[in-house]
Amino acid sequence: MLGMLRNISKLSNVLSLKKLTLPTSLRNNYTSSSEHHNNVTKYSPDSPSPKTSSRLSFLSLLLLSSFIPSLAHAEYGLNLTEGVTSVSRDIYGLHMIIFWVCVGIAVLVFGVMIWSMIFHRKSKGAVASNFHESTVVELIWTLVPLAILIAIAFPATKVLIDLENTDKADMTVKITGYQWKWQYEYMDNGVNFFSNLSKTSTDAMKDDNARANLPNYLLEVDKPLVLPINKKIRFLMTSNDVIHSWWVRDLGVKQDANPGFINDAWATIDKPGTYRGQCAELCGKDHGFMPIVVEAKSEADYKLWVDEQKAAQKAVEAASGKKWNKADLMAQGQKVYSTSCASCHGVTGGGIPGVFPALTASPIATGEMKAHIDIVLHGKSGTAMQAFKAQLSDSDLAAVITYERNALGNNKGDMVQPSTIKSAR
Ligand code: HEC
Ligand SMILES: [Cu+2]
Numbered sequence: 001m002l003g004m005l006r007n008i009s010k011l012s013n014v015l016s017l018k019k020l021t022l023p024t025s026l027r028n029n030y031t032s033s034s035e036h037h038n039n040v041t042k043y044s045p046d047s048p049s050p051k052t053s054s055r056l057s058f059l060s061l062l063l064l065s066s067f068i069p070s071l072a073h074a075e076y077g078l079n080l081t082e083g084v085t086s087v088s089r090d091i092y093g094l095h096m097i098i099f100w101v102c103v104g105i106a107v108l109v110f111g112v113m114i115w116s117m118i119f120h121r122k123s124k125g126a127v128a129s130n131f132h133e134s135t136v137v138e139l140i141w142t143l144v145p146l147a148i149l150i151a152i153a154f155p156a157t158k159v160l161i162d163l164e165n166t167d168k169a170d171m172t173v174k175i176t177g178y179q180w181k182w183q184y185e186y187m188d189n190g191v192n193f194f195s196n197l198s199k200t201s202t203d204a205m206k207d208d209n210a211r212a213n214l215p216n217y218l219l220e221v222d223k224p225l226v227l228p229i230n231k232k233i234r235f236l237m238t239s240n241d242v243i244h245s246w247w248v249r250d251l252g253v254k255q256d257a258n259p260g261f262i263n264d265a266w267a268t269i270d271k272p273g274t275y276r277g278q279c280a281e282l283c284g285k286d287h288g289f290m291p292i293v294v295e296a297k298s299e300a301d302y303k304l305w306v307d308e309q310k311a312a313q314k315a316v317e318a319a320s321g322k323k324w325n326k327a328d329l330m331a332q333g334q335k336v337y338s339t340s341c342a343s344c345h346g347v348t349g350g351g352i353p354g355v356f357p358a359l360t361a362s363p364i365a366t367g368e369m370k371a372h373i374d375i376v377l378h379g380k381s382g383t384a385m386q387a388f389k390a391q392l393s394d395s396d397l398a399a400v401i402t403y404e405r406n407a408l409g410n411n412k413g414d415m416v417q418p419s420t421i422k423s424a425r
Contacts, residue, residue, distance in 0.1 A: 081249060084275065084296070085267040088252025090159045097155055101148065163252075166266045169234035173225070177237075177244030177257040177279065179384060180286035180343060183391070184225050187236075191309045194391055195221045196339045197289045219276045222339065224293035228302035229269045237263045240386060242284060248277030248292055256281060269296040284384075286343050320394035320418040326402065329415055333403025336396045341404075344384060349408025356384070360409035369416060372401055373424050389425060394418035 082092045120126035176183040178194075185192045198220035204210040211217055227233055237246050237257040246265075247254040255265040269275075277292035297305060338347070344356040351358035359365045364372050376397060379387035388397060395418040405412040 083250045083252050084269055084271045084273065085251050085253075086270075087163055087267060088250060090162060091252050094155055094159045098152060101152060105148070163265075166234045166264045168232065169266060170231040171228075172234045172236060173227070174236045174238070175225075175246050175257065177239040177241075177246070177283070177290075178386060178391075179241050179284050180279075180290040182225075182244075182246070182279075182290065182292060183240075186306075189306055189310075191306060191313075193223050193309075195223050195225065195293070197291060198222050199339070201289075202338065216276065218289060219278070219291045219293070221291055221293045224274070224295045226295045226297060226302060226305050227267075227269060228299045229272055229296050230299065232266060232268045235265045235267070237265065241384070243281050244279045244283045244290070245281035246277070246292060247280035248275055248294055250275040251277075251294065254280055269294075272296050272298055272301075289343070316393045316395070320422065323417060323419075324395065324398065326406075326415050329399045329402040330406060331399075332396065333399035333401070334407065336392065336400040337403050337407075340388065340392065341400065345408075349404075349410075359404050362410075365404045365408075366410050366412055369401075369414065370424075372405070373397075373416065373421065376401055377421070377424060394421040394425075397421045 080092055080095050082089055172187040174183075174185040174187055176185070181197075182195045183193070184195060197218070199222065200210075200214060201216075201218050201220055204214045204217055235246070235253065235255065237255045238261060239257040239259040241259060243259070244257040245254060246257055251267040251269065253265045253267055255263050257263065273296055275294040275296065277294070279287055279290045279292070281287075283290075341359075345351050345359050346356070349358060349360040364375055375385065377387065377389045379385045392400070398416045398418045398421050401421075402415040404410065405414060
């Protein structure tokens with residue numbers, strides 16, 4: 001039963017990758033409620049969409065794709081992927097063992113059935129034997145399945161225990177889910193950053209041509225999680241708001257990120273490469289827009305990358321120390337706004353009425369500077385407005401606040417320096 005449920009949820013994951021899945025009525029709601037992703041899915045208004053028919057076609061699609069998985073997603077092929085970690089290979093191995101057990105049972109059961117139908121059919125004069133309550137038969141059909149289940153339980157338990165064993169890790173990365181991005185904190189060297197949907201994907205949402213030609217549409221981020229190969233990496237998962245789930249197929253890791261709890265998982269990657277994943281727990285409007293990209297590098301390349309990150313961190317600190325002119329603040333502010341704020345407040349500052357407030361003519365964004373800085377730094381608890389204090393540097397915060405006051409239809413004429421943000425923290 002559990003396995004079946006899991007398969008169904010896996011199937012819907014697979015389907016959602018392709019965007020074939022939402023019944024048109026739902027999809028319609030979705031796109032119309034989200035200004036930002038207005039053109040994500042093209043819906044043709046002349047196709048009828050009464051609730052039942054779309055639900056039926058959804059069901060038949062689900063059925064069809066379960067029989068022909070390759071149709072649902074070409075790259076998925078017919079079997080589970082083996083992945084690039086010991087964990088993913090263990091899972092694959094277990095899957096294959098159980099698959100062959102099932103094949104064995106199927107061949108045996110169907111073999112007996114087909115053989116009986118052919119060689120003991122009525123036209124051949126076969127007469128069915130007539131017996132009741134055979135203790136021997138009942139014992140056999142109870143004990144044989146029991147023995148099979150116990151035999152399967154051994155390898156399954158072994159893999160499960162191994163999956164959970166995060167002891168003796170070489171390094172630890174804390175992963176925090178946010179609506180709708182991931183934060184990666186390297187506990188051993190202090191590297192810490194946010195990973196957002198890439199700008200190429202955001203731009204392609206509004207442009208059919210660009211979307212068709214963009215490899216990895218919605219599966220690309222601005223800053224990937226970089227990891228060394230051949231090291232045991234422990235992941236700690238948690239969330240800042242709602243439940244997310246960090247899922248990277250090739251690593252064999254899929255772990256819920258719950259607010260207030262820490263879950264863990266681990267991976268030892270043995271091949272350099274780029275591995276992609278997604279949030280696998282419906283987490284709100286932009287659930288489909290918080291992909292995961294893992295870049296596995298050799299140990300030497302990883303060290304170089306860490307040094308680069310530390311140098312970049314110094315550069316950011318230096319930028320926050322200097323005095324900025326308004327044009328630079330506005331240019332930087334527009335960039336920060338489009339990656340960090342536009343998903344809720346809208347590209348043009350219109351927000352989504354009733355859900356996310358407009359910043360155009362907003363009493364806070366055009367009011368006193370202090371209150372404006374305060375809400376961006378500390379967020380507003382109990383609402384989707386998160387604290388950006390830890391997410392953005394002093395200069396990025398100064399830039400985006402200046403931008404909000406002098407763009408998006410506002411024209412306050414003032415600006416704020418990174419040093420002011422620093423003292424307001
Ligand atoms: C996940 C959605 C989300 C994101 C992302 C987001 N905000 Fe907000 N923001 C909200 C919500 C919801 C409110 C309203 C809070 C309330 O109920 O007062 C809000 C309120 C505000 C306000 C006050 C507006 C007013 O008139 O009440 C400002 C200013 C603001 N946000 C700035 C920003 C900035 C700057 C960013 C990016 C760095 C940002 N927000 C990102 C959801 C978001
Ligand atoms: Cu999520």
